Amino acid sequence: AQSVTQLGSHVSVSEGALVLLRCNYSSSVPPYLFWYVQYPNQGLQLLLKYTTGATLVKGINGFEAEFKKSETSFHLTKPSAHMSDAAEYFCAVSESNTDKLIFGTGTRLQVFP
Amino acid sequence: GAVVSQHPSWVICKSGTSVKIECRSLDFQATTMFWYRQFPKQSLMLMATSNEGSKATYEQGVEKDKFLINHASLTLSTLTVTSAHPEDSSFYICSAREVGRNTIYFGEGSWLTVV
Numbered sequence: 001a002q003s004v005t006q007l008g009s010h011v012s013v014s015e016g017a018l019v020l021l022r023c024n025y026s027s028s029v030p031p032y033l034f035w036y037v038q039y040p041n042q043g044l045q046l047l048l049k050y051t052t053g054a055t056l057v058k059g060i061n062g063f064e065a066e067f068k069k070s071e072t073s074f075h076l077t078k079p080s081a082h083m084s085d086a087a088e089y090f091c092a093v094s095e096s097n098t099d100k101l102i103f104g105t106g107t108r109l110q111v112f113p
Numbered sequence: 114g115a116v117v118s119q120h121p122s123w124v125i126c127k128s129g130t131s132v133k134i135e136c137r138s139l140d141f142q143a144t145t146m147f148w149y150r151q152f153p154k155q156s157l158m159l160m161a162t163s164n165e166g167s168k169a170t171y172e173q174g175v176e177k178d179k180f181l182i183n184h185a186s187l188t189l190s191t192l193t194v195t196s197a198h199p200e201d202s203s204f205y206i207c208s209a210r211e212v213g214r215n216t217i218y219f220g221e222g223s224w225l226t227v228v
Contacts, residue, residue, distance in 0.1 A: 043221040
């Protein structure tokens with residue numbers, strides 16, 4: 001069985017500050033890990049994903065995440081927040097690249113000027 | 114890029130009626146589509162996996178007779194909420210797996226309000 005835990009349902013940062021959204025997973029098989037962003041009243045947009053290979057994954061809009069097996073973590077970071085980054089972020093785990101996704105509860109990111 | 118379209122985006126229906134939500138892959142073929150439900154301020158929960166030409170696979174706790182899924186073509190899957198009740202009010206979102214590619218695309222979602 002697989003599960004995802006996102007610590008912090010709300011994160012607030014100032015514009016230009018570091019963004020860190022935490023995600024820990026549980027999986028009995030090598031995990032495929034994803035970060036999605038959801039803007040208000042919209043669907044999901046893939047930010048980045050880890051399948052195999054390099055553990056530091058770079059995504060769109062300046063986001064990146066690092067797969068740490070020893071810590072069972074896949075935290076999402078961005079060096080400098082923009083106002084446009086305000087949204088809901090979901091971490092997800094899967095057993096493959098195209099299988100069903102198990103989502104975390106989401107983290108709402110607020111960016112203050 | 115690939116686009117998955119859902120229709121309608123918003124729907125209000127009376128309690129006891131049925132409502133159909135469509136999920137279309139606009140520029141690719143999808144043998145598999147997934148249906149998720151998201152209650153307000155909660156995460157997305159997988160309801161069922163829809164396979165073209167065969168019966169859908171439902172997750173535990175999801176009533177297959179209430180949430181009818183049909184995947185009659187490689188570009189269309191439909192979710193019908195039968196005898197809808199206010200507790201079925203939710204955000205329903207689909208995703209589609211592109212044939213021959215290791216990619217899944219999400220639709221924009223459909224808001225259902227049952228009054």
